[in-house]
Amino acid sequence: MEFNNLSKQPSNKYLGVVVNFDDQKDQATGKGWGWRYKVAIMDSYSNTIDIADAEIEYAICIFPVTAGSGGAGRSKSAKIVQGDIVILEKISGIPHIVGLYGRTSQIVYGEGRFDAKSGFYGGLKPGNILNNQEINQCSGHCTPRPLNTGSGSDKSKKRKTPIDKLAEIGIDVFAAAATGDFVSPIVSVASEFLP
Amino acid sequence: MASASQRASFEIFEIIKNGKRVDVSGNGLSATKVTTFDYYESLLSPNVTGVLSVADIASSVQYDSKYDKQQRFGTLSSALPLTGDVDVKFKIATKYGTLDFSKNPLIFDKEIIPNQGSNREVIIMNLFSAYSKATQLPVKTKYTGNISSSVRRLIKDYLKVPDNKIFTTNSKNAWSFHGGNECLYKVLCEKVAPRTVPAKGNPGYFFYETQDGFNFRAIDELISQEPVANYYKNEVLRANLDNDKNDFKILSKTDVKRDDLITSIKSGIFISRNIFWNPLTSEYIEKTFKLDGLEESLGKIDIDIPDLESYTRTHFHILDVGGSDPGIGYEINNNPVEWVAKSTMRYNSLFSQIIQITVPCNVSLRAGNVINCDFEIISQDNKYEGAIDGTQSGKYLILNLCHHFDAINSYTSMTLVRDSYGRHGRGA
Numbered sequence: 001m002e003f004n005n006l007s008k009q010p011s012n013k014y015l016g017v018v019v020n021f022d023d024q025k026d027q028a029t030g031k032g033w034g035w036r037y038k039v040a041i042m043d044s045y046s047n048t049i050d051i052a053d054a055e056i057e058y059a060i061c062i063f064p065v066t067a068g069s070g071g072a073g074r075s076k077s078a079k080i081v082q083g084d085i086v087i088l089e090k091i092s093g094i095p096h097i098v099g100l101y102g103r104t105s106q107i108v109y110g111e112g113r114f115d116a117k118s119g120f121y122g123g124l125k126p127g128n129i130l131n132n133q134e135i136n137q138c139s140g141h142c143t144p145r146p147l148n149t150g151s152g153s154d155k156s157k158k159r160k161t162p163i164d165k166l167a168e169i170g171i172d173v174f175a176a177a178a179t180g181d182f183v184s185p186i187v188s189v190a191s192e193f194l195p
Numbered sequence: 196m197a198s199a200s201q202r203a204s205f206e207i208f209e210i211i212k213n214g215k216r217v218d219v220s221g222n223g224l225s226a227t228k229v230t231t232f233d234y235y236e237s238l239l240s241p242n243v244t245g246v247l248s249v250a251d252i253a254s255s256v257q258y259d260s261k262y263d264k265q266q267r268f269g270t271l272s273s274a275l276p277l278t279g280d281v282d283v284k285f286k287i288a289t290k291y292g293t294l295d296f297s298k299n300p301l302i303f304d305k306e307i308i309p310n311q312g313s314n315r316e317v318i319i320m321n322l323f324s325a326y327s328k329a330t331q332l333p334v335k336t337k338y339t340g341n342i343s344s345s346v347r348r349l350i351k352d353y354l355k356v357p358d359n360k361i362f363t364t365n366s367k368n369a370w371s372f373h374g375g376n377e378c379l380y381k382v383l384c385e386k387v388a389p390r391t392v393p394a395k396g397n398p399g400y401f402f403y404e405t406q407d408g409f410n411f412r413a414i415d416e417l418i419s420q421e422p423v424a425n426y427y428k429n430e431v432l433r434a435n436l437d438n439d440k441n442d443f444k445i446l447s448k449t450d451v452k453r454d455d456l457i458t459s460i461k462s463g464i465f466i467s468r469n470i471f472w473n474p475l476t477s478e479y480i481e482k483t484f485k486l487d488g489l490e491e492s493l494g495k496i497d498i499d500i501p502d503l504e505s506y507t508r509t510h511f512h513i514l515d516v517g518g519s520d521p522g523i524g525y526e527i528n529n530n531p532v533e534w535v536a537k538s539t540m541r542y543n544s545l546f547s548q549i550i551q552i553t554v555p556c557n558v559s560l561r562a563g564n565v566i567n568c569d570f571e572i573i574s575q576d577n578k579y580e581g582a583i584d585g586t587q588s589g590k591y592l593i594l595n596l597c598h599h600f601d602a603i604n605s606y607t608s609m610t611l612v613r614d615s616y617g618r619h620g621r622g623a
Contacts, residue, residue, distance in 0.1 A: 044376050
């Protein structure tokens with residue numbers, strides 16, 4: 001033991017998993033203080049549950065400089081959910097969350113303490129567009145995009161070009177495009193707005 | 196009258212593996228026998244240890260058939276062999292008690308062979324307490340409540356030590372902590388001991404093993420004990436054939452450290468700045484701790500304090516507010532305001548003087564005991580007015596202890612520490 005360095009605790013980095021929100025319900029649903037999550041540190045806890053998830057210590061979130069602390073009303077919320085794998089740093093023995101891993105499309109869910117689990121909990125429900133996708137990787141989410149085939153209910157039917165409607169607004173689809181095809185609209189402008 | 200420094204009697208000295216038992220005491224027919232044995236205890240070690248030297252003439256143990264088809268006799272190292280679980284059982288009778296590990300043998304750790312011939316060798320074996328394997332086990336559980344009670348439970352849970360072999364100083368503070376998969380020795384020595392405040396006195400504990408069992412004792416309690424023995428050192432040769440006085444003569448003394456002002460200043464014994472930050476309220480608390488005397492000491496409590504204009508060390512702590520609470524938690528867990536500065540002062544000041552002495556063997560001594568030492572005054576003046584040095588003499592705490600046994604002599608060597616000068620008390 002190095003007696004001259006009693007208070008000197010090296011600031012090591014750790015990896016941990018945010019435990020089930022059921023085991024930190026009050027804090028996770030906004031009844032607690034600060035942004036804190038109970039994190040099972042992989043080095044410090046084991047898969048054989050000697051300490052229940054609810055008894056695990058809290059880790060405090062550290063925000064990037066772009067997030068704001070809340071001072072002058074500037075803030076961004078933490079977006080950590082249960083099952084997230086987070087990076088921790090212990091300062092003065094207290095664990096702090098300094099970052100987190102993105103979930104990949106190859107994620108494998110399990111039941112164990114350190115296994116990946118869905119982040120959907122309580123009010124956090126799958127959305128209309130992304131549905132139940134829970135990934136953050138460079139390929140991005142799978143999102144809906146417009147298709148250029150089909151029309152109406154029969155998607156095999158090719159849409160026709162509305163030649164007559166275009167002619168009504170002065171566009172001849174068969175003629176070569178030329179400068180001045182479009183005539184400026186005639187509008188009356190109040191004199192005070194004229195230069 | 197026999198002297199305590201004479202050869203001790205090895206009543207039992209056996210090396211045992213898988214039912215094979217080799218007597219190395221030198222009492223029986225076996226010519227393989229102990230040449231020297233050193234037994235160690237330390238306040239800084241969680242286990243008792245030993246170093247055993249054996250002269251092995253390769254005739255006391257037979258090889259197993261899987262290593263030698265003829266099952267010839269060989270050395271302990273190869274024929275036993277010294278691998279895996281090997282027990283070393285011993286009982287050594289001395290003038291001042293018996294060192295008895297016959298019921299709780301030490302275990303073999305590693306060996307070196309400094310001398311080897313075709314039909315003999317010398318083996319030096321490192322031995323550890325039978326509990327040493329368990330002290331390396333990771334602590335996976337969480338403890339809540341009074342710290343000394345938690346430590347008792349922890350020792351019982353992991354070391355399976357009976358209650359009557361656990362000695363603790365009651366603490367007044369509570370702490371909720373988990374082992375974090377660190378070994379028991381690290382958890383108790385490095386995490387828990389400095390954070391524990393006894394019911395009376397300054398924070399700071401030691402976790403260590405002695406012949407009697409496991410101890411988690413406050414430094415202030417240890418140093419306030421009455422001396423268990425009185426030793427003296429002078430250059431005068433006295434016959435003392437009719438009494439035991441020579442058994443308490445200090446045979447040699449070495450000064451390892453006598454004050455170290457700059458180191459003491461740097462370590463913040465005298466003035467320290469202590470910063471505490473509360474993550475719940477964002478409160479910044481700054482407290483300056485200034486030492487103006489010792490509450491408990493081995494020597495005089497009014498110690499010499501250097502004149503300093505400012506603090507010389509800063510301690511920083513983020514308060515653990517409800518960190519271990521199963522719910523939300525607003526309470527501070529074992530507030531460091533109560534222990535950090537005083538604990539640093541207690542550990543550092545204890546080691547301000549370190550000496551090593553050798554005395555005739557006394558196995559009744561334990562690490563953590565206090566002994567009284569009288570040193571001769573060094574003076575040109577008359578010594579019949581008093582031959583004792585009033586500064587160096589007084590109570591000392593046994594930090595490390597070694598009982599040494601060989602074919603001719605038995606000695607006890609000790610590292611003694613002290614936090615102040617003179618005899619215990621205030622003033623002259």
